[in-house]
Amino acid sequence: MHQEIIARFNSLKEKQLSIDITRGKPDTNQLDLSNRLLNLSIPLVSENGIDLRNYGEPFGIIEARRLGSELLNAPFENVIAGEQSSLLLTYQTILSNYLFAEPLAWKSLKKPKFICPVPGFDRHFKLLEDFGIEAVPIPLIEDGVDIQQFEEIINNGDDYLGILCVPRHSNPSGTTYSDENIKKMFEIGSNFSNKFLFLFDHAYLIHDFLPTIKQTPLWEIAESSKVQDQTVITTSFSKVTFGGGGISFLASSGEYLELLKKIRSTMIICPDKLNQMRHVEFFKDLKTIKSHMNEHAKLIKPKFELAYSILEKLPDECGTFSKPTGGYFIAFSTYKPIASKVVSLCKEIGVLITPAGATFPNGNDPNNSIIRIAPTFVSEKKLTDAMEAFVTCVEVAHFDVSI
Secondary structure: OOOHHHHHHHHHOOOOOOOOOOOOOHHHHHHHHHHHHHHHOOOOOOOOOOOOOOOOOOOOOOHHHHHHHHHHHHOHHHHEEEOHHHHHHHHHHHHHHHHOOOOOHHHHOOEEEEEEEEEOOOHHHHHHHEEEEEEEEEEEEOOOOOOOHHHHHOOOOOOOOEEOOOOOOOOOOOOOOHHHHHHHHHHHHHHHOOEEEEEOOOOOOOOEEEOOOOOOOOOHHHHHHHHHHHHHHHHHHOOOOOOOEEEEEEEEOHHHHHHHHHHHHHHHHOOHHHHHHHHHHOOOHHHHHHHHHHHHHHHHHHHHHHHHHOOOOOOOHHHEEEEOOOOOOOOEEOOOOOOOHHHHHHHHEEEEEEOOOOOOHHHHHOOOOOOEOOOOOHHHHHHHHHHHHHHHHHHHHHOOOOO
16 A cells, blocks of 8 residues: 555656645635626715715725625624725724723733633734734634533633634634534633623525535624624624725724724725725625635535545545535644644645644644645635645555655
């Protein structure tokens, strides 16, 4: 068996591959779905008389906020329309509390902490690190966070500011939180403190490519749980239209919303109102957005199916992998502590994968087992080569084959 694995490895190496599947990005065909945006004729004045070419409206134009309200199922007055990505609004939320939270700004706390489900989004960990906030890992299970551990962590510590998570098609496992999981999280967190922040990066809110479990809108659950003043929900069109060229939305209430408005009034002055109107004219309503996302799904689904078909060639003893119904990632879990070796071997062949450990705080996967795979950006031909290389490298590492 070892000889066959060695032969495959050497054959792949001879191809001199140069394939990058480190980040979850739309491919060219997906981006082409939004090309009409580039030449769209739009009104230059909003319905309330604001010249979109000029300053003003730091919380977004009325038309964009109304679209965001429909998307997040939240009241118009609780919605901000912003720039580019949900991550930017998430960063601004942390920043506003770091500087101005009452009764004590987060910068004044000795050991501020956020709970972060793992495996998770590497940029969330870096974001918290920027502010000196410790990311405390908690395992993700099939229907969301491990509620028992969530309760134990909170009850055995202080200075817990909140939880930061991706509640639908979580990066990288694809986990979608159940309503019951979210309700229990709300109950436990709010009992711990009426300042405990539930910060949801809803980046993949509309990114289903297969039927997904029904998830009640987060704002609706927050209201019924009476924690809307402790909840911030962000989302965007970053992977819906153009990377860096979309618009974003945030829903919140009470002090968290007011603090965000405070810093945006100073640091933003005004968003790109022309781009906001461009997206409003392009999408019109939720029905149009869903139709657009169905076209994305038609392009993404075959790539995930291709990746699954190749991963299934691995012997069961080598590991297991997630089969998400949406989003941009697959999480592969090795049964041996070999993730870093697999990534290194892939690089030797010419396939770049997200560094092992990246899906954990401080880049430290305690089991050295989780590897994130991003199949969307490359062509199916390149994806085939990349996945063949990946499974070969898993076998080399698992069976300790000498190369």
